[in-house]
Amino acid sequence: MTKELFEVKTGLAEMLKGGVIMDVTTPEQAKIAEQAGAVAVMALERIPADIRRDGGIARASDPQMIKEIQKAVSIPVMAKCRIGHFAEAQILEALEIDYIDESEVLTPADEANHIWKHDFKTPFVCGATNLAEALRRIGEGAALIRTKGEPGTGNIVEAVRHMRTITTEMANLSILRTDELMAAAKNMGAPYHLVAQVAETGKLPVPNFSAGGIATPADASLMMQLGAETIFVGSGIFKSEDSEAMAKAIVQAATFYDKPEKLAEISEGLGKAMKGLDMVEIKPEDRMQDRGW
Amino acid sequence: MTVRPEYEELTIGVVALQGSFAKHAFSMGKLGIKCRAVREPEDLKLIDALILPGGESTAMTLLLEEEGLWEPMNEILETMPVFGTCAGAILLGQQIDDERVRCFNKIDYIAERNAYGRQIESFKTSLIIPSMLDHDFHAIFIRAPKFREIKPSVQSLAVFGADPVLMRQDNVLVASFHPELTEDPGIHKYFVDEIVLKSR
Numbered sequence A: 001m002t003k004e005l006f007e008v009k010t011g012l013a014e015m016l017k018g019g020v021i022m023d024v025t026t027p028e029q030a031k032i033a034e035q036a037g038a039v040a041v042m043a044l045e046r047i048p049a050d051i052r053r054d055g056g057i058a059r060a061s062d063p064q065m066i067k068e069i070q071k072a073v074s075i076p077v078m079a080k081c082r083i084g085h086f087a088e089a090q091i092l093e094a095l096e097i098d099y100i101d102e103s104e105v106l107t108p109a110d111e112a113n114h115i116w117k118h119d120f121k122t123p124f125v126c127g128a129t130n131l132a133e134a135l136r137r138i139g140e141g142a143a144l145i146r147t148k149g150e151p152g153t154g155n156i157v158e159a160v161r162h163m164r165t166i167t168t169e170m171a172n173l174s175i176l177r178t179d180e181l182m183a184a185a186k187n188m189g190a191p192y193h194l195v196a197q198v199a200e201t202g203k204l205p206v207p208n209f210s211a212g213g214i215a216t217p218a219d220a221s222l223m224m225q226l227g228a229e230t231i232f233v234g235s236g237i238f239k240s241e242d243s244e245a246m247a248k249a250i251v252q253a254a255t256f257y258d259k260p261e262k263l264a265e266i267s268e269g270l271g272k273a274m275k276g277l278d279m280v281e282i283k284p285e286d287r288m289q290d291r292g293w
Numbered sequence B: 001m002t003v004r005p006e007y008e009e010l011t012i013g014v015v016a017l018q019g020s021f022a023k024h025a026f027s028m029g030k031l032g033i034k035c036r037a038v039r040e041p042e043d044l045k046l047i048d049a050l051i052l053p054g055g056e057s058t059a060m061t062l063l064l065e066e067e068g069l070w071e072p073m074n075e076i077l078e079t080m081p082v083f084g085t086c087a088g089a090i091l092l093g094q095q096i097d098d099e100r101v102r103c104f105n106k107i108d109y110i111a112e113r114n115a116y117g118r119q120i121e122s123f124k125t126s127l128i129i130p131s132m133l134d135h136d137f138h139a140i141f142i143r144a145p146k147f148r149e150i151k152p153s154v155q156s157l158a159v160f161g162a163d164p165v166l167m168r169q170d171n172v173l174v175a176s177f178h179p180e181l182t183e184d185p186g187i188h189k190y191f192v193d194e195i196v197l198k199s200r
Helices: A003-015 A027-036 A048-054 A063-072 A086-094 A131-139 A156-173 A178-188 A193-201 A217-225 A243-255 A260-266 B020-029 B041-046 B058-067 B070-076 B087-092 B184-198
Strands: A020-024 A041-042 A077-082 A099-103 A124-130 A144-146 A231-232 B011-015 B033-039 B049-052 B082-084 B110-112 B123-128 B138-141 B146-148 B156-159 B164-170 B172-175
Touching: A003 B123, A020 A027, A020 A086, A020 A243, A020 B138, A027 A243, A027 B058, A041 A063, A041 A086, A048 B184, A077 A086, A086 A099, A086 B041, A099 A243, A099 B020, A124 A131, A131 A144, A131 A156, A131 A193, A131 A243, A144 A243, A156 A217, A156 A260, A178 A193, A217 A243, A217 A260, A231 A243, A231 B123, A243 A260, A243 B058, B011 B020, B011 B041, B020 B033, B020 B049, B033 B041, B041 B070, B049 B087, B049 B184, B082 B087, B082 B184, B087 B156, B087 B172, B138 B156, B146 B164, B172 B184
Parallel strands: A020 A041, A020 A231, A041 A077, A077 A099, A099 A124, A124 A144, B011 B033, B011 B049, B049 B082, B082 B172
Antiparallel strands: B110 B146, B123 B138, B156 B164, B164 B172
16 A cells, blocks of 8 residues: 555544544434534444443444435544454445444454455554554554543543553653564564554554543543543443533533643533443453454 | 744644644644644734644534634634635635534635545645745645635635645635645745735
């Protein structure tokens, strides 16, 4: 793939910075998201909290539902395919989805291989729990990385863990000597050229967003202060008591993440946030963040 | 790098509600010019010129109105030099037929959003900008707009195919692509040298 195409792929992520990307399941929800100031929507059949509750196999969404959402809004529309399911990704590309999320929220289709994303003209976003995982996805062609967090929980603890891990691991690389980088790449299991690039620049070669458990304006602020450039909100909006108010508040929080007085104002009287799940309530085999590698 | 003395006195405001604002500040930084993030009305008092970055025009409209920035910006842009890219160029034009977006009517055209299509139609190309640069400019177009009903008061500085993609009207400079995403700060330099400094 040419460098030019990669710049066009990361370019759209640049335009989404400082914003909020919201999970929506209907054209009506998509309109609510757009009217609240979302910079993009993620079209899916069930939000992560419901996927978790219902069980069964979670697959890419019905093209008709995706098309209806594309018609309803003018902002970019993203959609999810299963990890390793390049045929679902090809279908999403044919639908002219603006960003494909190869997502652990859906049931993985391949436990060994992720999609070779360089083959696509459509940009991909992928989840990561640590730096090595992020660099493997970028090596496969991802143009945007997000923390995995633990989707559908309304619990920020895992997203915080993943963002802090990625940041610390980047800082650790930056103090290594050049002759130590190949060993670092070997130990991490990440492509050498990307390891060397992070060691030199101190940051990911693509934008770094956060997802998985964000449920309040304060959660959004926390992730932005920890280094996220944009926020994905899955179940946090449409599982809250007053979705419109919560959506609007999280949008404002992404802009004013570093202004506590403003955040206090924004957070006032929003009704109940989604109930959420403690990590101890989730069985190890139900942890979505452990899907993919 | 030696910074031109007249650059040192300048502060360029970059509307930093959402979008590629950090990239614009980085481009200006390459010239040694300092930027200030504009998120609240008070920020407008401390700047010599304004940049409206790329991003989503619907989200920017909402945040501009929510933060009480739209009215004071509209007023200050009667005279203050402004550079708008992509979504910024849409907002600076005449009101488009879409109530989700509120335009400032500072340059005489009507923008058509996402006119090339969705992200899959986004592209990179080389532009020739004879009045500005002695080299080609690598321009990245992301879900870019096109413009219609362009009045003679608007000067076209570069075209892609038949479409003007870089335009100027008095103190207003607009690009339908993203100069902030490329290494070359040539268009930012033109904005400062030919518009900001000459308007002082």
